[in-house]
Amino acid sequence: MDLYTFGPVATVLDAAYSLITGLSAALHPFLGASSSAITIILITLLVRAVLIPVGLSQARANQMRARLAPQLAELQRLHGKDREKLQRATMKLYADEKASPLAGCLPMLAQIPVVGTIYALFILPTINGHPNSLLSDTFFGIPLGSNLVHLVTTGSVTWPTIAVFAVLIALIATVAQLSRTLLPMPVAAPPAKAPAPTPGMPDLSGLTRILSFMPFMTAVVAVFVPLAAGLYLLITVSWSLGERLILRRIMGTGGAALPAPLPS
Structure with missing residues (x-):
């Protein structure tokens, strides 16, 4: 079965289609052929504005990881040889702090349906x-439904098309580099002797590297x-960079790297 013809999905797509075409029609007298593209940009800004509370939650999660990093390192030092005791102490620490090691992933997950809808x-x-x-x-002059790979593989690509896609991709990559430079992922420095994995607790080191x-x-x-x-x-990654910079200034550690753990 085609997912896009499934009742609830088709209804969501139809509502999104009506929203975009309606806004585009209203903007067309002022923006002409670019009205649909500007509509996408405006909708992106609206979505990110709605997700500001989620961004705040992510900043708090970063603060939580920064605050707990020394305590987690101390637990590793005290109970590193007793995995069961280390697990209980770690779980108790998270429970006492009302925290989760998986906190902060919601902003990325919340946008997946939006990107999927625009894609469809x-x-x-x-x-x-x-x-x-x-x-x-x-x-x-480039159809909003076209993608660079399809244009290249079908031989229908033109130099103006390549230029537009190249600028778009270069801007996204530039924002990515700025994010990595100005807002490094909050990863605690590893202790001198790497501890054994804690049973029952997810090892997020690999995930953190991937997310960076x-x-x-x-x-x-x-x-x-x-x-x-x-x-x-492009608009959403640019918003994310600006939002995290602002929250880091307001909240202190919203985007900063975690302090090194206590020495063992």
């Missing part, structure tokens, strides 16, 4: 049974998704 709106020829007029909308490269993965994704989705990705 610019690849499907029909939405809930009616023709998809969004596929004919353009940005700098996520902004660059966004640039890679922009090569494969429709131009409209690429615009969404």
Whole structure:
């Protein structure tokens, strides 16, 4: 079964289609052919504004990891040879602090349905049974439903098209580098002797390293998704950078690296 024709999914897509086409029609007298692209940008800004509380939650999670890092390191020093006791002490610490080692992942997860919806709106020829007029909308003369890989593999790419996609991808990569430079992932420095994994507790070191490269993965994704989705990705990663910089200034450790653990 086609997921996009499934009742609830088709209804969501139809509602999103009506929203975008309605806003685009209202902006068309002022913006002309770029009205749909500007609509995507405005919707992205609206979505990120709605997710500001989620951004605050992520900043608090960063503060929590910074605050607990020395205590976790001390628990490793005290109970590193007794894994069962270390597990109980670690779980008690998180419970006492009303914290979770997985906190802070919500902002990324919350945007997946939005990106998926925009992606679908610019690849499907029909939405809930009616023709998809969004596929004919353009940005700098390039259809919003086109993606760079498809254009290259079909031989229909032009130098202006390459230029637009190159600028888009370069901007996303630039924001990614700024994020890694100005806002390093909050990772505690490892102790001199790496402790054994704690039973029952997720090892997030690998995940943290992967997440530190996520902004660059966004640039890679922009090569494969429709131009409209690429615009969404550019605006949302730029918003994330600005939001985290502001929250770090306000909250102190919202984006800073964690302090080193206590020596063993």
